[in-house]
Amino acid sequence: MTLEKDDIAYFLDAPTQRGIKHIRELIACQEDGYQAYLFFVIQMKGVVQFRPNNKAHPAFGEALRQAKQAGVHLLAYDCVVTPDTVTLDTPVPLIIEE
Numbered sequence: 001m002t003l004e005k006d007d008i009a010y011f012l013d014a015p016t017q018r019g020i021k022h023i024r025e026l027i028a029c030q031e032d033g034y035q036a037y038l039f040f041v042i043q044m045k046g047v048v049q050f051r052p053n054n055k056a057h058p059a060f061g062e063a064l065r066q067a068k069q070a071g072v073h074l075l076a077y078d079c080v081v082t083p084d085t086v087t088l089d090t091p092v093p094l095i096i097e098e
């Protein structure tokens with residue numbers, strides 16, 4: 001993800017029905033007894049938190065809240081980006097409430 005405003009990383013920048021479908025599949029896996037994870041890669045440094053972009057696609061934020069409630073593990077990490085590499089670095093807090 002690369003959308004940032006006021007040191008907050010937002011996902012996504014346009015509506016995605018496919019993204020919601022994938023979240024629902026992870027919820028089903030968790031309900032079937034598997035450990036399901038949704039991992040957001042923030043391709044920058046300097047952000048202090050991750051939030052769903054509820055303005056661009058409120059249904060995606062709602063799906064994330066349902067996933068959390070179902071026990072899906074939600075993770076976000078920032079990255080160190082150079083001209084030649086992108087390296088995962090530090091966990092970033094996820095704030096998914098409306």
